[in-house]
Every structure is written in C-alpha cells, then in structure tokens.
Amino acid sequence: MTRLNGQDVRWLFDMREFDRSLGGSLGTDLLGLSARAWGLEPSEAGRRLSGLKLAAVTMTSGEGEIPGFAAAVAAAGERLGLVARVMASPDQAGLAEACEWGADVLAYSDDDDFVARDAEGGRTVHNDPATARAFVAALELMNGGTLSGARVIVLGLGKVGTLAAERIASLGGLPLLRDTDPWRVKAALDRVPEAVILADEPAMVKEFRDGATLVFEAVPSERVISPETLDAMLQAGRPRVAAPGVPLAWPSSWLSPGSPGWLWHDPLACGTAAMLAGLVAWGCPARDPIHGAPQASPARRVPPGAPASQNPEGGSHGSRGL
Numbered sequence: 001m002t003r004l005n006g007q008d009v010r011w012l013f014d015m016r017e018f019d020r021s022l023g024g025s026l027g028t029d030l031l032g033l034s035a036r037a038w039g040l041e042p043s044e045a046g047r048r049l050s051g052l053k054l055a056a057v058t059m060t061s062g063e064g065e066i067p068g069f070a071a072a073v074a075a076a077g078e079r080l081g082l083v084a085r086v087m088a089s090p091d092q093a094g095l096a097e098a099c100e101w102g103a104d105v106l107a108y109s110d111d112d113d114f115v116a117r118d119a120e121g122g123r124t125v126h127n128d129p130a131t132a133r134a135f136v137a138a139l140e141l142m143n144g145g146t147l148s149g150a151r152v153i154v155l156g157l158g159k160v161g162t163l164a165a166e167r168i169a170s171l172g173g174l175p176l177l178r179d180t181d182p183w184r185v186k187a188a189l190d191r192v193p194e195a196v197i198l199a200d201e202p203a204m205v206k207e208f209r210d211g212a213t214l215v216f217e218a219v220p221s222e223r224v225i226s227p228e229t230l231d232a233m234l235q236a237g238r239p240r241v242a243a244p245g246v247p248l249a250w251p252s253s254w255l256s257p258g259s260p261g262w263l264w265h266d267p268l269a270c271g272t273a274a275m276l277a278g279l280v281a282w283g284c285p286a287r288d289p290i291h292g293a294p295q296a297s298p299a300r301r302v303p304p305g306a307p308a309s310q311n312p313e314g315g316s317h318g319s320r321g322l
Helices: 004-012 015-028 030-037 042-049 069-077 091-101 129-143 159-170 182-191 201-209 228-236 269-280
Strands: 054-059 083-086 103-110 116-118 124-125 151-155 175-179 214-217 240-243 262-265
Touching: 004 116, 015 030, 015 069, 015 129, 015 262, 030 042, 030 069, 030 129, 030 269, 042 269, 054 091, 069 083, 069 103, 069 269, 091 103, 103 269, 116 129, 116 269, 124 129, 124 269, 129 159, 129 214, 129 240, 129 262, 129 269, 151 159, 151 201, 151 269, 159 175, 159 214, 175 182, 175 201, 201 228
Parallel strands: 054 083, 054 103, 151 175, 151 214, 214 240, 240 262
Antiparallel strands: 103 116, 116 124
16 A cells, blocks of 8 residues: 655645646546546536535544645645635544534545545545546546547556446446456456456557557556556557556656656545545436445534444545555
8 A cells, every 4th residue: 555745745735737737638627527527517516516614634543644635635625616624633633623613524534544524414435436436537538538438458456446447347448457466356357247357468568559548557556567568558559547556657758748648647636526526426316337426324413533434435545545
C-alpha cells in the first residue's frame, strides 16, 4: 500500500490551475468528471453540491498526519461549490467540531480508509470505488465518450484496479487483466468473469500490437511496464492511460498535450471529488448494475467518531494506497 506525502498533494491547492490542466487533457473540469463518474449531468451535480458544508478532519492514527492532506480535500470540495473548512482539531475533537459547525459532509482518512460521509444520514462513499469510477470516466473521455466495445488493459488488481475492471465491463468494455499476483487475478476474475487474463508481459505486448491503446493503471510502484512494452505501446498508436497509481509510473511528458502518450494522473483530487459527487447521486438511476447508486439509510445524526456505515460502495484503503 502506498502512502501519500505532502509533495503529492501540495500542487492541488491551486484548483483553478488543476481544472485548466484537466480541461486541456480531457475536455472537462473537476465537476464534470466527478458527475460523469456517477451518471449525473454536471449542472445537476453542481446544483446538489452547491452550498453544502464540508468538514475536512485530520486523523493522526497509524503513521500520522499527511501535511496538507485535509487542506487539499477542502480545496477540491470548494472547487465543486461546497463551503469547505479544515477543522482546527484532529481526530475525535475534529469530528465534534464539525458537528458543532453544522457540517453536511465529513471527509476523513486514516491509513486504511478515506471516506466522505453524509453527517445527517450516515451515508458513506469510500475512496476506492470513487477513484475507480473517476479514472474510468477519464478513459471514456479519452475514447470519444464511450467504452462500449473497447478493450481496456487493467494493470494492478488491488481494490481500485478490480473495481475499475467491474466498471469497465458494466459500461460495455472488455477488461484485459494483468497482475503478477495469481491470487489477485483469480479474485478479480471471480468478480468480472467476462474479463480476459493477460498471463505475462508478452501477452500484454501482443494486445498492444493488436491495437489495444487504453490502459487503466493502479500499481503502487514506479516499475509497472518495461521499456520494451512501452515501445510496443507507442508503435501501436497513441497510448491512452488513466493512472491513479502512486507513484507515477509513466513518462511525465505524457501529461502535456501533443506528447506521444495521452496520460491522466492525479493522486487525490479526482477521487475526492467523485466521493462528494457520489453522496449526492444517491437515489439517482444507476448507470450499471454492479456499482449503482447506494440506497439511503434512514436519516439520523451521526455521533462523532462513529464507524463508517457499510453500503454497496464500501471498502477502501483510499487515497493513501492502491
């Protein structure tokens, strides 16, 4: 599991510049991408999010606070139209402070999970499925707005990669699964039986040579792909890569328009925004039968520090690892 650090999140404070980068690469903004992740129109998502009070609460358990993490979460929320504030106190005291402020949404993370939670109803969206949805939405935009009929190589079959494979299949694409851990491969295939297994790197090279250019990468390593395979990708056409994996394993030059590869990478903002959009998508028609909009629980005020509720979007080690 990969833990973010202050360097990973500090550049996210300038969300206007982030949106410009997102627009230059994908032709949308943070609101548009997060709305697309849940099948909402951006205008509708913006209307539902506008004015909600978001409390970003720092947690110090485990390996401790990540400098700037809560501020980056708040910045992403503000960009979506929420009124966001970082609580002055961490942990339990911060959750109590959020309730006293009258927060509508709580966002907090420890070493194992990162969630956005409806403070009134207790509904929860975890970062792993939100991140998977956001980066699959990025691949849709890279492929003309649809993945129907597309062959998509999924590198890394942890939680995010497996959820992405499910999402790709639900949108009519064919996931091509690659991981060095055979148990992860088996677990992913159990969840996405229509997927195709790429047993080794030569099998992946063959896919590239046969014309596959879409890649979802969620591997916590810089050594994701060999130079030989990278060459095969470039020879097949312009690679299109959505990569939530940390650290970045692809040429950073691919982030620039006009580069040999088309890459979207972000360690935090897109997943955070998709979490927040996921909360307001509850009750909306689902775009797929696998990870549809969760059902709302009865309204109730959540006591500070209460454990996150379980729902069909549950489970996560979220922004701190893949």
